[in-house]
Amino acid sequence: MTTRTLRRRGTAAAALVSLVALTFAACGGDDSDEPSELDPDADLSKQTIVVSNWADYMPPDIAEKVEQETGAKVEITEHATNEDMVAKVVGSGGEGLDVVFGSQPYLQAFAEEGLLEPLDTDYLENWDSLDPKAQDLAEVDDQPYFAPYTWGTTGICYRTDLVDQAPTSWYDLLEPEEQYRGKITMMGTERWAVLPAQKALGYSVNTTDEDEMEDVKELMLAAKPHLLAYDDTTFYERLVSGEAVMVEAWDGWCNYGIAENPKIDFVVPEEGSDLWVDAIGILKSSENKEAAYAFVDTILDPENHAWASENILYNVPNDEAVSLLPEKLTEQYATLGARREEMLQGENMVDIGDASSLYNRIITEVTASDE
Secondary structure (H helix, E strand, C coil), X not given: CCCCCXXXXXXXXXXXXXXXXXXXXXXXXXXXCCCCCCCCCCCHHHCEEEEEECCCCCCCCHHHHHHXXXXXXXXXXXXXXXXXXXXXXXXXXXXXXXXXXXXXXXXXXXXXXXCECCCCHHHCCCHHHECHHHHHHCEECCEECEEEEEEXXXXXXEECCCCCCCCCCCHHHHCXXXXXXXXXXXXXXXXXXXXXXXXXXXXXXXXXXXXXXXHHHHHHHHHHXXXXXXXXXXXXXXXXXXXXXXXXXXXXXHHHHHHHXXXXXXXXXXXXXXXXXXXXXXXXXXXXXXXXXXXXXXXXXXXXXXXXXXXXXXXXCEHHHHHCCCHHHHHHCHHHCCCHHHHCCCEECCCCHHXXXXXXXXXXXXXXXXX
16 A cells, blocks of 8 residues: 555635636636547657646556556646645646646536536546446536546544444534543534534535525534544544544545554444545646546556555545455445445535635634634
């Protein structure tokens, strides 16, 4: 297993709206929903693409594999967060980058602003390896715009030896029993900070209703005094050490804890959760689209795609890749094996547009409030 560089899935959601708007202006976004015409006979050995991804989020030898199999040359650059990726596109005016990895709401916003290349899946031999549900999630206005790479859900990661009963509800975090107060963490990133309260109240993770979000804020304010911390990066480490007994967590990151302590487990609360997707998009400004398609198709090859589950412990939306996973791995991590389908029943988290400012205001008011 490779050494993982932990990265936040996203930060200030409101920043996305302004950054995408700036990117649109800088890049001169094209609102065409038709894929570019590709040359099926292009000499890929004459094409070089630049790919931006999180560190350690794809096979380390993928550039060599792409060149060996297709002739196309690949240069890799890294971003730490989705916002970093967006800022890189802004800073370059869309030039110098061809392929970007990002979370679905960000790539969806790019697609809606005409910054992503609509995909012609006829040029992706491995597209049909993807789960049909994932293929649907890749569509914006009935046109696929990005290739789903990993997916998963959010729930409660907990120490089975430090709680009397397994948590079953988001209220186990929001209104904890006395003995667990001060031993719970929740995320501070906007979409995931509000998710437990949204679901506990029966609301959508994509709600833009101001009255509903006011209810969410009040529930979060009531929960804040019982928290150890808002923590997006070290929560599973707190669980391993015993400083925390229950934490809000992404399923894959809970697996990082399980890797260190088998007394850690994961549950999706009975009120439900989200379904998040990280994906790969080709920028419309790319001048080497044939090579970009070759890169995406190589990543989707089941043997290459399986790498993500084996090395970063995330689910991949590729049944052929899943079938290649070692039995020992799927037995150790139930979210990759027996409980995989359960993990993927959540509500898909999508771009909420201008309502991002509402989410940003609420989390700012909650975190800045006196306990």
